[in-house]
Amino acid sequence: MTANLTTAHPATALPAAPARPVARVVLEVVKFGIVGGSGVLVNFLVFNLLLHGLRWPAMTATVLASCVAMATNYIGFRYFAYRDRARRTRRQIALFFVFSGLGVVMESGLFWLGYHGLGLHGPIESNAVKALSIVLASAFRFLVYRTWVFQDARRAA
Secondary structure: OOOOOOOOOHHHOOOOOOOHHHHHHHHHHHHHHHHHHHHHHHHHHHHHHHHHHOOOOHHHHHHHHHHHHHHHHHHHHHHHHOOOOOOOOHHHHHHHHHHHHHHHHHHHHHHHHHHHHOOOOOHHHHHHHHHHHHHHHHHHHHHHHHHHHOOOHHHHO
16 A cells, blocks of 8 residues: 655645735734834823813814824834834935824814714713724824835835
8 A cells, every 4th residue: 555645635735824925914013003002002191191181172182192192103113113114214204294194183083073073072982082083093004104104125116
């Protein structure tokens, strides 16, 4: 009796390992999440300190909190999440702050709709509205950061 060890039966073949590009995107999403998560913490801390602690106006609190988080996120994205990408340039910095500014506008507009439009003023409600606005604006930021701001040097060339 002989056994054919070189050909596997299709039903018993092991699944192929994940494609390298997929693994790379998953790692990128994880790194983006780590930096973004720390930015969210900064955003919420500043927001709650200003709005509920110091009683600043809601829109001032949300915009300022988003701007502080944006500045801390740049450091995290540049030196952690996308450190393997093209070197820091004026163009990269300008694009980051332009797209981040658009993200702040999106986030603030969504917050305004919930806070003023729907009247969600309490601490729990305002934080829930803030969280939803951050999530939606972050999806936009992820796409533009990876596509235009922190381009893969191989793809940009």
